[in-house]
Amino acid sequence: MENNFSKVFMFLCLLNFSNHLADCSYDLNLIKDKINIIPLAVLGTGPAGLSAGIYGARSGLHTVVFHGPTPLGQLKDGILVENWPCVNKDSGLNIMNNLEHQAKSFGTYLVNDTIKEVDFSTWPFKLHSQEDPNRYYYALSLVIATGATPKRLGVKNEDKYWIKGILSCPLCDAHLIKDQHAVVIGGGDSAVERILQLAPYAKEITLILRSEKVRAIHDMYKKIKDLPHVKILFNKDIESFEGDGNKLTGVNIIDTKTGEKSIVKTNWVFLSIGFDPNSSVFKDQLNLDPDGYINHDSLTQETNIKGIYAAGNVCDRIYKQASTASGDATKAAANAVKFLSDLDMSPELKKIVKQNSYYPVQEDILKIESIASQKQLDEIINKREPVLIEFYSPLCSLCKSMKKTIGAIAYKYKDKMKFYKVDILKNRELTKNYNIGVVPEFLFFKDGKLIGSRSQELSRVQLIEFIELSLKS
Numbered sequence: 001m002e003n004n005f006s007k008v009f010m011f012l013c014l015l016n017f018s019n020h021l022a023d024c025s026y027d028l029n030l031i032k033d034k035i036n037i038i039p040l041a042v043l044g045t046g047p048a049g050l051s052a053g054i055y056g057a058r059s060g061l062h063t064v065v066f067h068g069p070t071p072l073g074q075l076k077d078g079i080l081v082e083n084w085p086c087v088n089k090d091s092g093l094n095i096m097n098n099l100e101h102q103a104k105s106f107g108t109y110l111v112n113d114t115i116k117e118v119d120f121s122t123w124p125f126k127l128h129s130q131e132d133p134n135r136y137y138y139a140l141s142l143v144i145a146t147g148a149t150p151k152r153l154g155v156k157n158e159d160k161y162w163i164k165g166i167l168s169c170p171l172c173d174a175h176l177i178k179d180q181h182a183v184v185i186g187g188g189d190s191a192v193e194r195i196l197q198l199a200p201y202a203k204e205i206t207l208i209l210r211s212e213k214v215r216a217i218h219d220m221y222k223k224i225k226d227l228p229h230v231k232i233l234f235n236k237d238i239e240s241f242e243g244d245g246n247k248l249t250g251v252n253i254i255d256t257k258t259g260e261k262s263i264v265k266t267n268w269v270f271l272s273i274g275f276d277p278n279s280s281v282f283k284d285q286l287n288l289d290p291d292g293y294i295n296h297d298s299l300t301q302e303t304n305i306k307g308i309y310a311a312g313n314v315c316d317r318i319y320k321q322a323s324t325a326s327g328d329a330t331k332a333a334a335n336a337v338k339f340l341s342d343l344d345m346s347p348e349l350k351k352i353v354k355q356n357s358y359y360p361v362q363e364d365i366l367k368i369e370s371i372a373s374q375k376q377l378d379e380i381i382n383k384r385e386p387v388l389i390e391f392y393s394p395l396c397s398l399c400k401s402m403k404k405t406i407g408a409i410a411y412k413y414k415d416k417m418k419f420y421k422v423d424i425l426k427n428r429e430l431t432k433n434y435n436i437g438v439v440p441e442f443l444f445f446k447d448g449k450l451i452g453s454r455s456q457e458l459s460r461v462q463l464i465e466f467i468e469l470s471l472k473s
Contacts (some may be wrong), residue, residue, distance in 0.1 A: 041139035046073020048312030084232035148275035156240035165248025186272030365407035386417035
């Protein structure tokens, strides 16, 4: 009976993976003329990516993990994580920093780069660097852990007031809603998490959801239902956003049962309505489901191409938990190790792979000096040198995750310009004078004048493009 059950279970699992493995030549001779070889490449440094990196490096494989556009993934934004194994309670950022440290301790290489294009039609798999358009990596095996991006509603005026009141990072922007009314849209765990992040700052919080009940797990919901300044509106659809052209002033809603329309007055809305998998770069290379999740064998995490595996939110449309992402990534890396072992490379070929492998150069990091007053900033600007100033918050996990990237860019440009930073919590005057809203926000000064600004999360490449454009202006 037990044996029959096992067979049925195996059949059902394999049934979920309906795509046959694509034909691909794994001729070992194809390796000989390649450079920048990576035996195990991992895309993404969230819980899945770093877990795959740990397992790969610990197994003795030369393992390179690419940070991608969102270093340390979504978990870093969690104000309090209680369901990570062996950790009672801690911030998401602390958990991810510890995971990153553990990965490095086993010899995992972490690279500040994003893969912008891939070619899986031949092996080794070709990965195109965004950081250096002339650089290609050749992966002998690959774990895709690119995660997911928060969804938008797609309603009228959403794009118009994005960043002008419609936001996605409560920790980054908590200072904006101090003693004000904030709205959270969504009904799952992440919506409740956002309320908990905003609760110490907001005077009033309204949760708007389409259904007649909150979908968050009971323990999460318990934490907000008795908060006196939190109100929940059930069975409401968002029709549009409205504002004065410069900032958001309200949310137009309609009752899904009665059809009654109303407006919720607010300057601040935080969306928490789910995620879209970050799989667009693989659209013509791998089999995806209609919503963009990567189809894979749920037992091995293998995609429709042998040697390529997926783990985490880019392929998991059901659980979406850090712990399941980590477990699936461990399976993926374990099967990547087996895949390479089964290739049965000769000692001579292994030597060639080692000689031609990609070893990232350790970047120098420049310490960024802080600005403490308007007078100090005026003195810096009046020198008429090119200057980039980052306005940040110590509460902002995004700001913290970008710290190394900014330090590396500052070192790269140290002979061309100066870099400084301003803590918005300590420098209310500067924050007000330059009308700083969401953080991080970057201001570029040249010849004593403000040339331009950029807000919120920027990839390494985007920040460099902004700097180059500003230097030329």
